[in-house]
Amino acid sequence: MLTCRKTxxxxxxxPLLVLLRAxxxxxxxxxxAAPARAGGPDTQVMLFWFLLTTLLLVLLVLLLVFxxxxxxxxxxxxxxxxxxxxxxxxxxKVLGLLIGDPRLVTGEVKNExxxxxxxxxxxxxxxxxxxxxxxFAFTVVFAFGYVGYYHxxxxxxxxxAEYETExxxxxxxxxxxxxxxxxxxxxxxxxxxxxxxxxxxxxVTNCAPCHGASxxxxxxxxxxxxxxxxxxxxxxxxxxxxxxxQSKGMVAWKGKLAGKQMLQVASxxxxxxxxxxxxxxxxxxxxxxxx
Numbered sequence: 001m002l003t004c005r006k007t008x009x010x011x012x013x014x015p016l017l018v019l020l021r022a023x024x025x026x027x028x029x030x031x032x033a034a035p036a037r038a039g040g041p042d043t044q045v046m047l048f049w050f051l052l053t054t055l056l057l058v059l060l061v062l063l064l065v066f067x068x069x070x071x072x073x074x075x076x077x078x079x080x081x082x083x084x085x086x087x088x089x090x091x092x093k094v095l096g097l098l099i100g101d102p103r104l105v106t107g108e109v110k111n112e113x114x115x116x117x118x119x120x121x122x123x124x125x126x127x128x129x130x131x132x133x134x135x136f137a138f139t140v141v142f143a144f145g146y147v148g149y150y151h152x153x154x155x156x157x158x159x160x161a162e163y164e165t166e167x168x169x170x171x172x173x174x175x176x177x178x179x180x181x182x183x184x185x186x187x188x189x190x191x192x193x194x195x196x197x198x199x200x201x202x203x204v205t206n207c208a209p210c211h212g213a214s215x216x217x218x219x220x221x222x223x224x225x226x227x228x229x230x231x232x233x234x235x236x237x238x239x240x241x242x243x244x245x246q247s248k249g250m251v252a253w254k255g256k257l258a259g260k261q262m263l264q265v266a267s268x269x270x271x272x273x274x275x276x277x278x279x280x281x282x283x284x285x286x287x288x289x290x291x
Contacts (some may be wrong), residue, residue: 031077190267199268217281232288
């Protein structure tokens, strides 16, 4: 006879309570993990390296299979190489290289004595290696292309012009008086999505604790309105980030962030103007409409 026992209510409530807590934690997990995505590894970069690694492994496997096939079929390849219609052709020389004949690399004639004799010194008649000949022909073709592109068509910059262009670009990120806290730079705000994305990631990591995740202002001021304590132009924001404001508790990020990183943060802050986040801190400072 089967005996049915009544399960105490406490034993049923305990598993339900565990499942309820697990469901609540699972529901809150995405919200807690969301801010960490900004500083995490780029999915596209990880995908690129995965595909590159896979391609290299496939190529390695194909190379090993090719070596095994050539090793296994070497007797048949030697017979094919011995055919007069194959032996002296370019493809035949490639085939010979696979089975141990280096003519394709060393040339046809090697250490062949000529009839020249100077005081008992004999002269060898050796072919130039084919790879050297092909390389020389390539340099001739490349030279014509280089002269035509840079000197005739003037489509590209020569070394001096390229150096001057790079120096001008570098000057945009390096102040002539980098250690003068009173100097204001003349940078243009960065607008590329990659720069703004990098600026946002740096802001969330370093600036959000004082200014809020949406720059609405906490300990520090609101950065999304038209009121600024130290100037709202991108160069004034850059200066504030770089040298800080010790009297207000704003730390200097010079030496902690690179020049481009500070400009990225300043450009991202500039892009937040007028976003009106929730719980924004009341205005502080003076109106500055030119960002």
